[in-house]
Amino acid sequence: MGTSSFEPTAYGLDKFRSYLLETENIPGKFLVDVIEEDFRNEKIPHVGSKDRKAVISRLVDRFYRSSQEYCYSEVIGRGKGGRKDDVVLLGAMTNPQLIQPWLSIIDECETPLSGIWTLPIISKKLLKTIKANSGVVLLVSQQVNSNVRQTLFRDGKLMSSRQSIINQDISDISSIGDLAAPEVGRTIDFLRAQNLVAANEVINIHILGSEEQLPSLHNSFKTNEQQTVVIHPISEVQNKLGLSGVANKFSDAIFSWLCVSQDISMSHYGSRQLFSRYHNKLAATALYITSLFVVITAVLLTEANISDAIEYEKSITILKMEEKNYKELYSKKFKDFEQVFENAGVMNSAVELAERIKINSETSPLDFLISLSEVISKDTDQSLHIDKIEWQAVNINEKNSELETANFTGKLSVKHSAVITGRIDDPDNNYRASVNHIQKIINYLKTDPKIEEVTTLTLPVDLRSESQFSSESGINVKKGKDAVSGLFSLKVIMKEPGNV
């Protein structure tokens, strides 16, 4: 960190050019502290941002037409009475040509310029350090030998600023108090006259001074009922800001540092075109960073792809080895039996199907007759005769419960279906006895767990409402023993063997 000063003469400008050409081409900031700078407070209606912009633009046009690109505006508060208008601080360099030679050299040397800031506004950043960010504060500082800057703040907000020329010997700055005090007095009178500070309001004067200026300042500036005075040694302020190794004769280094150390903030003065080189540099830096990011991403992706590929390659080697082992194992143990293995499925199917048919074929007339005789044998009456059995193996359709010809290869159980035709010896046209007897047989069948269903097709004495029946009774009616009577037929569905 260091400082250099250049006079606004042809020699000074040449020296400045040489300085820029000889030093590293890094972005620079331009801090302005000139006498041709004006600050004023204006009240404007409290409107939306777009309208406010238009109103301020008109104000700038009115007050600073010739230096529109070197104007600054900021809403610093609202009026207390009436319609509570916005209070706008307008600042402008009234003679921008003053800095033009410097800007030309900066452009000539292709130095990226990030912005042009004005010292009074930047000095706001110092208030916190010197503990002066409340009340009415008049900050008095000297950046060069011939000028004194006096800036007025109210509660940390810039209200006005003025630079006064003093006739100080450059080799002896110890009598600054005598030179500055009248100027400060005039400034205070002006501020009170402008009603920026009320007549009975106390002004807190904060003065920055070098070690050799302090006695003179203490002598010339005294606290009274109208003002308080705090004198800050420049070296002490520099220490508080962490500045070391810089000149502490004047306050220029302090404000330069405050200007440099601010983060991204908009330039106070100047057109965009003036800073295009800096913006180009920023864009170039962003592009370099993006390029680096792109390259790193590509490297990472490539690395990931190659890592994956290497893993796959390893996996291929292992898989090939496994395949080889399987091939060897197969040719050693199983190759010769390929033909045999082809029949394994056939064997399996044939054995399972044969077993299925065997199980289903157990549903046979023999099984049916044995089961039927077991049921009928419960009837102790000897008058029952079975004459005909029409037996069939069936499946019961699961969907419609209809009987179908048995499929012995299927999983559906094969059941017995039989029409049993028989006789009951008719005991002398004793209808009641016949009805009771056949009903008893039907009940035996129905209660047997093997029997699923019994349907009566014909009865010996069919007295059911849906049937027709006729007979003859009388003394002349013969009771012939040869007559076939007491016929019945029943349809029986019986479960498959083993399912009881």
Next chain:
Amino acid sequence: MFNSITPELRRALGIFVASIFLSVIVTLLSFVYMDGVYSDQQSAKRDMRVWQTKINSSVENNQIIDEFESNFLKLVNQGVVGAEDRLSWFETIQNTAQKRGMPSVRYGISTQEEVKEKNIKSEYKGIDVFKSVMTLDIKMAHEGDLFALLNDLRKASGLYAVDKCNIEKLGKQVVDIENNMKAYCELGWYTFRGSNANKARGS
């Protein structure tokens, strides 16, 4: 606008474009390489699995053969697998009729036909099932003759199931010792053969 672009920004733009181009190319190439190797790996995995499956299937077939071979051979010997042994069926009927002194046993057999039940193709793969329908028209003294005949046929070469059987007493009053009953039965004889698809594969 482009007049205000500094050489530094131009250089940065060039580097940016070049880095994008190179990055895309390199990433793309590495992806193509990785994708190719991945395809090879998948192919190697498939090849390995083919042999793995072959071995597993061989082991499984071996187990099936161990489990079913003896039963299968029994079926072959019993004439269930392969060609029908109709002669043995007729001989059994003749022998039983003679042995039991049955008055009349008339028998016939239809031409063999393939069983087309849907479940066979899905549940029992690799085999075709054929069925020959045998009709028995018997006159007999009592039902025991029919059952003896059906039992003897169980011992003959083949596998059968009775589809239907009508058994009728002949005289309601008169007792004829020899021609007391008649029966008409239909039996299905089942035989299995390897399916055509199986044979074609075998050849």
